[in-house]
Amino acid sequence: MAEKFFDKTTGPLATIYVIVLLAIIAMILVWG
Amino acid sequence: MQDYSNNSYQASIASNFIRSVYTYMFIALAISGVIAYAIGSNPITFLSLFSNSTGGLSLTFWILMFAPLIISFVIQWGFQRLSQQMLLLLFVIYSVAMGCTLSSIFLVYEMNAIAFTFFVASGAFAGMAVLGYTTKTDLTNFGSLLYMVLIGMILAGILNMFIGSGMLDFIISVIGVFVFTGLIAYQMQQLKNVANSPDFSEENRNKLALIGGLQLYILFINLFLTLLRLLGGRD
Numbered sequence: 001m002a003e004k005f006f007d008k009t010t011g012p013l014a015t016i017y018v019i020v021l022l023a024i025i026a027m028i029l030v031w032g
Numbered sequence: 033m034q035d036y037s038n039n040s041y042q043a044s045i046a047s048n049f050i051r052s053v054y055t056y057m058f059i060a061l062a063i064s065g066v067i068a069y070a071i072g073s074n075p076i077t078f079l080s081l082f083s084n085s086t087g088g089l090s091l092t093f094w095i096l097m098f099a100p101l102i103i104s105f106v107i108q109w110g111f112q113r114l115s116q117q118m119l120l121l122l123f124v125i126y127s128v129a130m131g132c133t134l135s136s137i138f139l140v141y142e143m144n145a146i147a148f149t150f151f152v153a154s155g156a157f158a159g160m161a162v163l164g165y166t167t168k169t170d171l172t173n174f175g176s177l178l179y180m181v182l183i184g185m186i187l188a189g190i191l192n193m194f195i196g197s198g199m200l201d202f203i204i205s206v207i208g209v210f211v212f213t214g215l216i217a218y219q220m221q222q223l224k225n226v227a228n229s230p231d232f233s234e235e236n237r238n239k240l241a242l243i244g245g246l247q248l249y250i251l252f253i254n255l256f257l258t259l260l261r262l263l264g265g266r267d
Contacts, residue, residue, distance in 0.1 A: 017186050020189040024261075026093070
C-alpha cells in the first residue's frame, strides 16, 4: 500500500544528484 | 456528531503525521548543518580529517560521500522489513555522512553566500511546500516528468565533469531550480495523501513520516546546492 505513494527510486535519485553536486564542489576544492 | 468526531480524529492523525515529517526533516538538517559547520568552518579541521598525503581528498571523504546513496536504497527498499529504530539509526548515519561531505562548501564558498543561499532555499522550500499541500491539481504526472528530467540532469552533470562547460553547468543549474522546487510541491502532495489515508497502521505511519522527512530533506539539500552553484559567486 505504501508503494502507491512512494516511488522507490525517488530518494536514491535525489541522493545521486546531491553526490554529483558534491563531487563538482570537491573538484573545485582540489583543482580550483 | 459521530461523523464529526471521526473527521476531527482523522484530521488530528493527519496533522500529527505532517508534524512528524517536518520534525524528521529538521532533525536531519540540524545534524548535517552542525557537523558541516563544525568541520568546514575551520580549514585545518577539514584538511586533517579529509585530505590525503598528495593534497587530494581522502578515501574516507569519498566513502562518506557515497554512503548516503547505499543508505537511501536500504531505507527506501527495505523499510517494511526494518524496525523503526533501525530506520532511525540509518537516518542519523545518512545525515551525519551528508554533513561531513557538505562541510566542503565552507572551503569553496564565502560564508555570506552560503547564509544568503540558505535563506533563499528556505523561502522557496516553504512556498512550494505550502503550494503542494494546498493545490487541488493532481501533481502525480508532473512529479513523474520531473524525475525523468532529474535523470537527464544526473547524466548531463556527470558528462560535464569531463567536459567542464560553464554554460552547460549554468543551464543544468537553472533547470535544477525548477525541477527541485517542483519536486518539493509534488512530494508534499504525496505526503498529504499519506497523511489523509486511513489505510496505514501506526507503525507504517511512523516509518513513512521518517522516509518523508528524509525525502524533503534531500530535496532541500539539492535545491540549496543548486542555488549555491548559481548564487555562490564562484564561476
